[in-house]
Amino acid sequence: MSEQAPPPPYATAVARVRRLPAGEESDDRLAVEEPLEIRVNGEPVAVTMRTPGHDDELALGFCLTEGIPARAVRVPADLAANTVEVEAPGFDASRLRRAFYTSSSCGVCGKGAIEQVAVEAAPVESALCVSVELVASLPERLRAGQTVFEATGGLHATGLFTASGSLLCLREDVGRHNALDKVVGWAAAAGRLPLADAVLCVSGRLSFELVQKASVAGCPVVVAVGAPSSLAVELAVDRRITLCGFAREGRVNVYSVPERVAA
Known part of the structure; x- marks a missing residue:
């Protein structure tokens, strides 16, 4: 495998670990997991546990794949703010029965009903082979x-x-x-x-x-x-x-x- 660039500093953290059975202690590098609140037209609609970085893409992709017509995304300069603002003109956030909560293991956990899980999408038409x-x-x-x-x-x-x-x-x-x-x-x-x-x-x-x-x-x-x-x-x-x-x-x-x- 070719040499890879180092990961961005905000994506990893260091923890002290004891390695058994040898009993040696050393630093171990972990992936960062932090909450991100996604707000649509100023209203909180989702909290997702994510690795910081590309938060604008995450919010835009989340909204589009959940049927929310996002048009623009604003991310604060400080990633530690853990919020992102999405503009979706004409979208009524009150139509959502509840705010989404997405864990890092299951994106649809907590949705109240099966009809909230299904998002309308047409069959994919493509000649790709x-x-x-x-x-x-x-x-x-x-x-x-x-x-x-x-x-x-x-x-x-x-x-x-x-x-x-x-x-x-x-x-x-x-x-x-x-x-x-x-x-x-x-x-x-x-x-x-x-x-x-x-x-x-x-x-x-x-x-x-x-x-x-x-x-x-x-x-x-x-x-x-x-x-x-x-x-x-x-x-x-x-x-x-x-x-x-x-x-x-x-x-x-x-x-x-x-x-x-x-x-």
């Missing part, structure tokens, strides 16, 4: 760019790739859903939505929520090192997303819309 060799190589390409994971071993990542395998954007976070939101936020700010000609790769398993976010972003192919859940596959079939799991060592399991992956 990628090779099985490319799909199987993406997790390794993603791993090569994970600078904070290299330092801490404690983060998820999402990467956005072209059909030829070039990395467009990579984001890391303690929450897998946050990493994906950051990438979607980057794509929105760059004018790249919908992602009809791109591939998303995530470092862990494939949950319903990740597939839902990919569908709102219009991405036709989503790849993971791990397994999908049953609901993730159901949603991928419904939204016409090609879902690829266990991508490694030249092998891939394709769970939906397999015609987009050429053997």
